[in-house]
Amino acid sequence: MVKLQKIAIMPLAKIVCLIQSVVGVILALIVTLGSLINQQDDGIWAIGAWSLLVFPIVNALLGFVTGAFIAMAYNLFAQWIGPIEYEIDNIKENSLHL
Numbered sequence: 277m278v279k280l281q282k283i284a285i286m287p288l289a290k291i292v293c294l295i296q297s298v299v300g301v302i303l304a305l306i307v308t309l310g311s312l313i314n315q316q317d318d319g320i321w322a323i324g325a326w327s328l329l330v331f332p333i334v335n336a337l338l339g340f341v342t343g344a345f346i347a348m349a350y351n352l353f354a355q356w357i358g359p360i361e362y363e364i365d366n367i368k369e370n371s372l373h374l
Contacts, residue, residue, distance in 0.1 A: 277361045277362070278361070278362055280359050280362070281354065282351050282354070282359075283346075283350050285344050285347040285348060288346065288347040289340045289343035289344040292339040292340065292342055293339040293340035294336075295339060296338060296340075297332045297333075297339065299335055300333070300335030300336060301328075301331070303327070304327040308324060311323070
C-alpha cells in the first residue's frame with residue numbers, strides 16, 4: 277500500500293483553477309447563446325456576451341482558492357485521521373519515490 281501523506285498546495289490550486297476556467301467558458305457560452313436566443317433583459321440572460329469575460333475569470337479565481345483550501349484541509353486532516361492509502365499494480369513499494 278502507498279500512502280498519500282501530503283498534497284502540494286500550489287499545484288493542486290493551479291489544476292483546479294484551470295479546470296474551473298474551462299467550466300466557466302462552457303457556462304459563458306451557454307449564457308451567451310441563451311441571451312441571443314431569449315432576447316430578454318432579465319435575470320442571468322441580461323449579462324449576455326459579458327459572461328464570456330466574467331465567468332472564466334470568476335470561476336478560475338474561485339477554483340484556485342478552492343484547490344488551495346482542499347489541499348490545506350487534506351494535509352491537516354491526514355495528520356489527524358491518517359492519509360489515504362491506495363495500491364499501485366506492477367510497482368514495488370520500495371522503488372516508488374514520491
